[in-house]
Amino acid sequence: MTDAPLTPERILEAAEEVLRRFGPAKATVVDVARALGVSHGSVYRHFPSKAALRDAVAERWLARVSAPLEAIAREDAPAPARLRRWLEALVAAKRSRAQGDPELFATYLALFADAREVVAEHVDALAAQAARIVADGVARGEMTAPDPAAAGRAVLDATARFHNPAHAQEWADPAIDAAFEAVFALVLRGLGAGETGEARSPES
Amino acid sequence: MTDAPLTPERILEAAEEVLRRFGPAKATVVDVARALGVSHGSVYRHFPSKAALRDAVAERWLARVSAPLEAIAREDAPAPARLRRWLEALVAAKRSRAQGDPELFATYLALFADAREVVAEHVDALAAQAARIVADGVARGEMTAPDPAAAGRAVLDATARFHNPAHAQEWADPAIDAAFEAVFALVLRGLGAGETGEARSPES
DNA sequence: CGAATGACAGTTGTTGATTTTTGTCATTCA
DNA sequence: TGAATGACAAAAATCAACAACTGTCATTCG
Numbered sequence: 001m002t003d004a005p006l007t008p009e010r011i012l013e014a015a016e017e018v019l020r021r022f023g024p025a026k027a028t029v030v031d032v033a034r035a036l037g038v039s040h041g042s043v044y045r046h047f048p049s050k051a052a053l054r055d056a057v058a059e060r061w062l063a064r065v066s067a068p069l070e071a072i073a074r075e076d077a078p079a080p081a082r083l084r085r086w087l088e089a090l091v092a093a094k095r096s097r098a099q100g101d102p103e104l105f106a107t108y109l110a111l112f113a114d115a116r117e118v119v120a121e122h123v124d125a126l127a128a129q130a131a132r133i134v135a136d137g138v139a140r141g142e143m144t145a146p147d148p149a150a151a152g153r154a155v156l157d158a159t160a161r162f163h164n165p166a167h168a169q170e171w172a173d174p175a176i177d178a179a180f181e182a183v184f185a186l187v188l189r190g191l192g193a194g195e196t197g198e199a200r201s202p203e204s
Numbered sequence: 205m206t207d208a209p210l211t212p213e214r215i216l217e218a219a220e221e222v223l224r225r226f227g228p229a230k231a232t233v234v235d236v237a238r239a240l241g242v243s244h245g246s247v248y249r250h251f252p253s254k255a256a257l258r259d260a261v262a263e264r265w266l267a268r269v270s271a272p273l274e275a276i277a278r279e280d281a282p283a284p285a286r287l288r289r290w291l292e293a294l295v296a297a298k299r300s301r302a303q304g305d306p307e308l309f310a311t312y313l314a315l316f317a318d319a320r321e322v323v324a325e326h327v328d329a330l331a332a333q334a335a336r337i338v339a340d341g342v343a344r345g346e347m348t349a350p351d352p353a354a355a356g357r358a359v360l361d362a363t364a365r366f367h368n369p370a371h372a373q374e375w376a377d378p379a380i381d382a383a384f385e386a387v388f389a390l391v392l393r394g395l396g397a398g399e400t401g402e403a404r405s406p407e408s
Numbered sequence: 409c410g411a412a413t414g415a416c417a418g419t420t421g422t423t424g425a426t427t428t429t430t431g432t433c434a435t436t437c438a
Numbered sequence: 439t440g441a442a443t444g445a446c447a448a449a450a451a452t453c454a455a456c457a458a459c460t461g462t463c464a465t466t467c468g
Contacts, residue, residue: 038442049430150382188394254459
């Protein structure tokens with residue numbers, strides 16, 4: 001169609017579109033090439049294998065989740081409330097994707113299963129963001145933690161049920177929000193920030 | 205072989221054995237009946253469907269996990285240490301099964317995927333056990349929690365990564381024990397039982 | 409007479425012949 | 439000359455014919 005130069009960027013865009021339309025099982029490199037109006041051999045000039053292309057697509061999706069969170073983590077604001085907003089944003093990002101377009105979400109889950117490396121890096125990045133908030137909290141005197149880096153990872157681990165896609169089917173449970181509140185309260189108190197992090201707001 | 209009367213109990217034993225040998229995909233009701241030396245029609249006299257038989261087998265496996273934990277939960281001992289032993293036993297029960305016989309574990313995972321109801325009851329039972337320990341801890345003045353029942357469930361949720369089979373592949377990670385320590389410390393402090401629960405015992 | 413049987417219909421799983429896909433590379437194109 | 443092509447071998451996915459399984463029930467067995 002267009003005769004813009006063939007770049008990894010354009011290939012990734014086409015690959016996402018093909019995945020969206022055909023799903024992870026049916027999407028082929030030939031499909032991606034066809035969407036771009038080139039031969040599949042040309043795609044292999046930019047990505048050494050289908051696996052590499054798959055990893056790059058997965059990485060993009062994960063980056064779209066973690067980038068906005070990075071901004072929250074870096075805010076100059078009280079750490080307990082910031083941690084809460086950060087976690088809520090993380091949970092909301094995953095949940096809205098899972099419930100907004102379940103098929104596409106399942107597609108990416110299938111991708112992630114074969115892109116362990118990429119996912120591990122994403123989790124490390126999230127743990128670092130949480131650790132940053134905790135470390136800030138300790139510096140500000142709003143939290144205490146012997147090892148902020150470990151505590152950040154622990155916060156992520158302790159809330160896994162609410163953002164780890166392995167639990168996605170549980171997100172439809174009406175009790176999930178109450179469960180999140182309970183875990184968050186436990187975690188916040190565990191960080192020595194008992195009542196600060198926005199008590200139950202009495203609305204409705 | 206034997207001519208003992210055909211009971212649900214004997215059928216369940218045979219079903220477990222057949223599952224162990226053939227796996228969840230290949231195990232059939234006819235196989236179970238053959239193992240017992242009866243026709244498959246006889247099995248249907250005791251279980252209304254293959255699904256019911258499957259559920260009963262899953263229930264047995266889960267009961268063998270939760271029964272020993274129930275004993276720990278009921279002990280008359282300091283709650284923080286008891287919570288730690290209870291969680292360690294839970295984690296060890298799952299992990300030893302997952303790593304001791306991965307194939308059999310995978311078999312039961314496949315069973316659980318189709319026995320949601322049974323699994324939900326198991327999780328409720330575990331949450332009740334954790335809640336009991338927390339309530340005891342509050343009564344003994346060793347912990348504080350506004351809602352011990354919710355806190356018990358929160359403890360289970362927060363440690364999901366270490367006992368929920370959805371995370372089984374992560375249990376091979378050498379960092380998993382350190383991660384558990386960090387989450388447990390966070391949880392214990394969140395229950396207002398900061399230093400009590402057995403500090404890092406310096407051995408080796 | 410109540411428990412067990414096995415033939416049966418409808419559904420689900422298996423198998424292997426055939427097609428499609430991946431990844432390479434000698435050749436073409438601009 | 440460097441990017442793009444498309445024919446090709448090896449590996450993987452598909453599909454339709456066939457086999458096995460589930461669940462029922464009229465009949466048999468003790």
